[in-house]
Amino acid sequence: MRDFCWWWSLGVVTVFCGMGLGVAGLREVAAPYVAPGPSGVAVRTRLKHLTGEDESVLCLVGDLLGALASRDLKARCASGLKHDSGQWAERKRVLTGESSSPWAGSVTKATRDQWALARRGLLAHIHSLQAGVDMLRHRLSLPLGEKGTKRAPGGYRGRQEWFAKSRRLHVLEDRLRAARADWQAGIVHVVRGGKRLLNTRHHLQAAQLTETEWRARWQAGRRFLQADGESGKRHGNETIRVTPDGEVSLKLPAPLAHLANAPHGRYVLAVRVLFAHRGEQWADRVAAHRAVAYRIHQDVGRGRWYLTASWTLSPARTMPLEAARENGLVGVDTNADHLAAWRLDRHGNPTGEPLRFGYDLTGTADHRDAQVRHALIRLLHWAARHGLAIAVEDLDFQREKTREKHGRRKSFRNLISGMPVSRLRSRLVSMAAQLGIPVIVVDPAYTSRWAPSTGRNPSPARSGGPLATTRQPWRSEGAPWDTRSGVGRHRPHTTRAIVRGIGPSRPDRTARGVRETAPVSPDHGHDPCRPDMERTRSTRTPNTVRGVRLSTSPDNRAHPHSVSRNGSLC
Numbered sequence: 399m400r401d402f403c404w405w406w407s408l409g410v411v412t413v414f415c416g417m418g419l420g421v422a423g424l425r426e427v428a429a430p431y432v433a434p435g436p437s438g439v440a441v442r443t444r445l446k447h448l449t450g451e452d453e454s455v456l457c458l459v460g461d462l463l464g465a466l467a468s469r470d471l472k473a474r475c476a477s478g479l480k481h482d483s484g485q486w487a488e489r490k491r492v493l494t495g496e497s498s499s500p501w502a503g504s505v506t507k508a509t510r511d512q513w514a515l516a517r518r519g520l521l522a523h524i525h526s527l528q529a530g531v532d533m534l535r536h537r538l539s540l541p542l543g544e545k546g547t548k549r550a551p552g553g554y555r556g557r558q559e560w561f562a563k564s565r566r567l568h569v570l571e572d573r574l575r576a577a578r579a580d581w582q583a584g585i586v587h588v589v590r591g592g593k594r595l596l597n598t599r600h601h602l603q604a605a606q607l608t609e610t611e612w613r614a615r616w617q618a619g620r621r622f623l624q625a626d627g628e629s630g631k632r633h634g635n636e637t638i639r640v641t642p643d644g645e646v647s648l649k650l651p652a653p654l655a656h657l658a659n660a661p662h663g664r665y666v667l668a669v670r671v672l673f674a675h676r677g678e679q680w681a682d683r684v685a686a687h688r689a690v691a692y693r694i695h696q697d698v699g700r701g702r703w704y705l706t707a708s709w710t711l712s713p714a715r716t717m718p719l720e721a722a723r724e725n726g727l728v729g730v731d732t733n734a735d736h737l738a739a740w741r742l743d744r745h746g747n748p749t750g751e752p753l754r755f756g757y758d759l760t761g762t763a764d765h766r767d768a769q770v771r772h773a774l775i776r777l778l779h780w781a782a783r784h785g786l787a788i789a790v791e792d793l794d795f796q797r798e799k800t801r802e803k804h805g806r807r808k809s810f811r812n813l814i815s816g817m818p819v820s821r822l823r824s825r826l827v828s829m830a831a832q833l834g835i836p837v838i839v840v841d842p843a844y845t846s847r848w849a850p851s852t853g854r855n856p857s858p859a860r861s862g863g864p865l866a867t868t869r870q871p872w873r874s875e876g877a878p879w880d881t882r883s884g885v886g887r888h889r890p891h892t893t894r895a896i897v898r899g900i901g902p903s904r905p906d907r908t909a910r911g912v913r914e915t916a917p918v919s920p921d922h923g924h925d926p927c928r929p930d931m932e933r934t935r936s937t938r939t940p941n942t943v944r945g946v947r948l949s950t951s952p953d954n955r956a957h958p959h960s961v962s963r964n965g966s967l968c
Contacts, residue, residue, distance in 0.1 A: 427841045428792075428841040429841075430719065430789075430838055430839065430840045430841070431719065431838070431839055432716050432717050432718070432719055432722050432836050432837065432838055432839075433823075433827045433836075433837040433838070433839050434713075434714070434716050434827075435711070435714045435716075435827065435828075435831035436711060436827065436828040436831060437710060437711055437713070438708060438709065438710045438711060439676060439679070439708060439709055439711060440706055440707070440708040441673050441675050441676050441677075441680065441706070441707050441708075442704055442705065442706045442707075443671050443672060443673050443674070443704070443705055443707075444671075444702055444703070444704055444705075445646070445667065445669050445671065445694070445702075445703040445704065445705055446669060447668070447669055448667065448668070448669055448703055449668050452667050452668055452669070453703070455650075455654075455657055455665055456623065456694060456696075456703070457621070458654055458657070459623060459648070459650065459651065459654060460621030460622060460623045460694075461617070461621060462497070462651055462653060462654065463497065463501060463505065463621070463622035463623065463651065464590070464620045464621045464622040466493055466496060466497060466505055466622070467505045467508065467509065467590065467622045468590050468620065470489055470493060470505055470506060470509045471509045471512060471513070471588065471590060473489055474489070474509050474510070474513050475513065475585075475586060475588065478583060478584030478585060479583075479584035480584075486506060486510075489506055489509075490502045490503060490506045493505055493506065495652075496651070496652070496653070497651035497652060497653075498637075498649060498651060498652060500625060500626075500628070500636060500637040500649065501625070501637060501649075501651055503626065504622075504624060504625050504626050504637065505622065507626060508622070508624065512588060512590075513586060513588070516586035516587065516588040517586055520577060520580060520581055520586060520587075521581065523577055524574065524577045524578060524581060527570055527573055527574040527577060528574060530570050531567065531570050531571055531574060533551075534563055534566065534567040534570065535567065536550065537551060537552070537553060537554060537563065538554075538560065538563060538564055538567065540552055540553035540554075541553050542554060542555070542556060542557065542560060543555060543556075590619075590620050591616055591619035591620040592619055595612075595615060595616060595619055596616075598612060599612055599616075611698075614698045615698045615699075618695070618696045618697075618698045621695070621696070623638075623648075623693065623694040623695065624638075624691070624692065624693035624694070625637035625638040625648075625691065625692055625693075626689075626691050627688075627689030627690045627691040627692075627709060628689055629687070629688055629689040630687055631687060631689075632687060633684045633687060633690075634683060634684055634687055634688050634689050634690040634709075635689070635690055635691070635692060636649065637649050638692040638694070639664075640671065640684065640690075640692065640705070640707070641684070642681055642684050642685055643670070644669075644670035644671045644672055645666065645667075645670065646666070646667045646669060646670075646671055646705065647660060647664045647665060647666040647667065648664065648665055648667075648694075649662075649663060649664055650663050650664065650665055671705055673707065680707055680709075683709060688709070689709060689710075690707055690708070690709050691707070691708045691709065692705060692706065692707055692708075693705070693706045693708075694706075714831075717836050719838065721836075722787045722836035722838055723787055723789075723838065725785045725786065725787065726741065726742070726743070726784070726785065726786045726787070727741075727742055727786060727787050727788070727789050727838070728740065728741045728742070728781055728784075728786045728787070728788055728789070729742065729789045730777065730788055730789065730790045730791075731791065732790075732791065732793060732822060734759070735756060735757065735758070735759070736754050736755060736756040736757065736773070737754070737755040737756075737757075737773055737774075737777055738752060738753070738754060739752065739753040739754075739755065739777060739780075740752045740753070741753075741784070741786065753777075753780070755773040755774075755776050755777050756773065757769035757770055757772065757773040767821075770821065770822055770825060771825065771829075774822070774825055774826055774829055775829070777826075778826075778829055778830055778833055778835060781835055782833050782834075782835060786835075787835065787836045787837070787838060788826070788830060788835060788836070788837050788838065789837075789838045789840055790823060790826065790837060790838070790839060790840070791839075791840060791841075791842035792823075792839045792840065792841060792842060793823075793842050823839075
């Protein structure tokens with residue numbers, strides 16, 4: 399895992415030891431900030447013991463509204479960038495005559511959101527193609543067999559591979575031109591029901607499905623049974639209404655009004671629902687007639703129906719950064735199979751032993767999601783017991799997942815593709831908001847390269863993840879690269895010196911548990927950075943880091959911040 403961290407550290411310029419390079423030679427580190435809380439809530443429950451008539455009515459209503467939604471999406475995509483509010487009103491007017499005004503509003507709003515999502519997906523696809531084209535051009539411009547650096551890969555191995563990649567470059571350039579033309583024209587490619595399920599139709603044997611089973615899933619995926627909340631209306635929604643005692647009813651569209659079993663063209667399901675999670679919050683909103691949106695969908699594989707309730711939250715005031723880190727911090731580093739955490743005191747020194755919250759990302763999506771939630775729950779409960787804020791890296795592996803950069807390293811690409819960094823952080827922020835734990839987001843630049851030399855001496859049994867966590871709380875305090883006394887921020891150093899720099903200065907060095915750094919020895923006869931000395935690899939260095947002896951604590955363990963200045967500036 400430590401080798402992995404060395405690869406994905408961004409922006410480090412490779413230089414030789416002894417070449418001067420100022421701090422300005424590295425990319426600018428973004429300022430830390432307190433992550434805002436979630437803007438909405440969604441809870442789900444199961445519709446148990448539905449009768450055959452209930453399921454039949456839900457299927458008829460969903461199929462009718464799904465056909466209207468497909469037609470409306472086609473009209474929206476045809477208008478492209480020329481769409482305006484007048485066309486939106488006209489589409490809603492047409493749908494109102496075939497259903498009702500609330501259903502028409504929900505359909506047009508869902509169409510707008512789906513078109514906007516496809517538009518953002520097209521832009522992300524363009525960025526991915528551009529990254530692949532740039533990487534291919536770079537590697538094709540290098541001589542055959544040239545070795546790469548830690549920042550960029552080298553040339554291709556042979557002429558055959560070079561020729562194959564040159565052909566792929568032309569393919570990606572053609573795809574990039576077509577994608578840019580679609581973006582400028584406002585054309586999006588979207589499928590109601592999902593493109594993956596559509597392609598499964600041509601691979602039924604590989605998916606272990608029959609045509610009938612696939613058709614049932616396709617129809618269920620294209621049904622439309624969702625209604626937006628209406629503040630001030632009875633129970634927060636007139637279209638799909640759920641009373642405080644759990645009664646579920648829906649307003650039938652005009653063509654299906656004859657199926658109603660209640661007054662005013664409504665159909666009441668023969669079930670009672672209960673929201674186990676956030677049920678009290680939902681009940682309070684329903685009793686106060688505040689807006690609650692509902693969605694009904696069918697899981698064909700399990701043969702179950704579900705009801706999802708969602709509502710928006712009032713924007714909470716973000717806690718100031720100084721107040722968030724007042725009671726202490728814990729740095730959290732995301733790894734392929736665990737979360738590494740380390741608590742730091744008010745001076746930035748790690749206290750105690752690093753913690754490990756493991757998870758298993760194999761198996762189904764539901765299993766992976768449950769594993770992530772379980773690891774986050776254990777982390778948050780531990781942080782809540784000690785009253786600590788959480789500092790987490792703002793990771794993004796989009797540019798690292800391209801196969802043009804890593805070539806045949808499929809295992810490495812699968813490793814970073816399997817790390818749920820975005821979903822994990824969004825879940826962390828949402829769950830931490832419920833416990834009142836602030837989450838500080840820091841720039842991930844150089845933390846994994848910086849930490850191994852400034853933390854404890856890593857052993858083969860210890861991952862590099864906990865060492866990176868010691869840099870995150872210091873980064874969350876806005877610490878510069880090297881703020882020790884006598885080392886100025888703008889003093890030129892080598893890149894290795896910056897990466898291996900010690901954290902911010904500790905004003906109160908007499909505090910309990912804080913040790914002075916080792917003094918600089920005037921005798922340079924044993925200086926490992928002396929230019930006229932030949933550097934050799936040591937076979938056993940139990941108490942040294944790059945040949946510089948560490949000061950030991952009474953329990954005969956090396957202190958994590960007792961590295962001499964000469965050793966760190968090598």
